Amino acid sequence: MYVLIINPVAGRGKGIKIVKEYLKGVQNPQNYKSYYTEYPGHATKLVAQVVSLHEEKIEMLVVVGGDGTFYEVINGVKAYGDLPLAFVPVGSGNDFARGCSMPLDPKESLRTIFKQKRFQSYWAGTYLTDGRPARLEKLFASSLGIGFDAEVAERTNESKWKAWFNRIHLSFLVYVIGLIVTIFKFQPKNIHLTIDGKERELKGIWMLTITNHPYFGGGMKIAPDATINKQTFHVTIVHQISKLKLLLLFITVFFGKHTRLKEVEMLKGSEIMVRSDESIIYHADGYTGKCYECHVRKEQGPRRVVRKN
Numbered sequence: 001m002y003v004l005i006i007n008p009v010a011g012r013g014k015g016i017k018i019v020k021e022y023l024k025g026v027q028n029p030q031n032y033k034s035y036y037t038e039y040p041g042h043a044t045k046l047v048a049q050v051v052s053l054h055e056e057k058i059e060m061l062v063v064v065g066g067d068g069t070f071y072e073v074i075n076g077v078k079a080y081g082d083l084p085l086a087f088v089p090v091g092s093g094n095d096f097a098r099g100c101s102m103p104l105d106p107k108e109s110l111r112t113i114f115k116q117k118r119f120q121s122y123w124a125g126t127y128l129t130d131g132r133p134a135r136l137e138k139l140f141a142s143s144l145g146i147g148f149d150a151e152v153a154e155r156t157n158e159s160k161w162k163a164w165f166n167r168i169h170l171s172f173l174v175y176v177i178g179l180i181v182t183i184f185k186f187q188p189k190n191i192h193l194t195i196d197g198k199e200r201e202l203k204g205i206w207m208l209t210i211t212n213h214p215y216f217g218g219g220m221k222i223a224p225d226a227t228i229n230k231q232t233f234h235v236t237i238v239h240q241i242s243k244l245k246l247l248l249l250f251i252t253v254f255f256g257k258h259t260r261l262k263e264v265e266m267l268k269g270s271e272i273m274v275r276s277d278e279s280i281i282y283h284a285d286g287y288t289g290k291c292y293e294c295h296v297r298k299e300q301g302p303r304r305v306v307r308k309n
């Protein structure tokens with residue numbers, strides 16, 4: 001049985017239409033079960049319920065949504081190790097699909113998923129904040145960041161204008177406004193960073209982003225050399241940068257050329273601890289929170305994720 005978890009609001013609802021159309025043409029429609037998320041955060045609970053009911057019958061779990069929906073789903077199936085996953089990108093960012101070299105066109109993606117059924121190993125990231133017990137560990141599929149990008153994400157998520165801009169199909173403007181406001185308000189952070197046992201004090205940090213693959217923020221190539229692998233994260237640090245140059249960075253990052261700027265440092269590592277004396281905003285695949293300390297590692301075992309060919 002194929003289980004589809006569909007976010008009906010991602011990509012202004014185009015997922016439902018495309019999936020329904022696709023399912024009209026399949027040979028055994030009874031093998032496909034669709035479930036719809038009903039509110040933010042629902043996918044995590046929904047998927048845990050569906051999987052605990054039907055685990056042994058599920059051949060593949062297909063997520064139809066954006067990066068946010070995929071984040072919720074992997075956190076719902078955390079305990080169910082080897083369940084094959086697929087992602088149909090109908091969101092606004094879709095970095096996970098880019099990172100896995102999957103088609104960005106949802107129709108082509110559905111064909112690839114169900115016709116080829118080829119899988120690759122994927123190691124998600126795990127994170128624990130403020131010394132919480134290990135059972136509260138969460139996963140991220142694409143990236144975890146602290147600093148400027150996290151504050152933009154928080155401002156965008158909490159904007160009272162968000163629903164209104166969504167209604168008039170201009171949701172990207174909420175992000176642009178969030179970005180501009182954050183440029184003026186952001187206070188660079190001082191951070192204690194430990195990567196694989198090596199400690200550093202970093203001052204004037206604008207961004208520190210830990211990634212599983214090159215993409216972030218809807219197609220920005222933040223870690224151009226990153227590859228999907230078992231143990232190494234790529235870490236991008238932006239520090240001591242002027243506001244004007246930060247804007248330049250946000251242009252060059254789409255081509256992966258920001259790494260030439262002297263304010264950008266690229267590191268690699270498998271066990272990362274970020275600590276600060278002040279409460280800092282972080283985001284995991286766009287979901288924001290606050291912490292003083294964040295411990296990041298790769299998930300132990302690989303997950304099977306559909307690949308292109």
Ligand SMILES: Nc1ncnc2c1ncn2[C@@H]1O[C@H](COP(=O)(O)OP(=O)(O)OP(=O)(O)O)[C@@H](O)[C@H]1O
Binds near residue numbers: 065
């Ligand atoms: N029925 C629903 N009503 C309102 N919000 C929902 C519903 N189902 C899911 N959501 C929320 O919709 C939000 C957006 O989903 P998602 O991130 O997948 O799409 P996106 O924002 O369009 O894409 P991306 O994250 O790739 O930019 C998520 O926070 C999710 O929790």
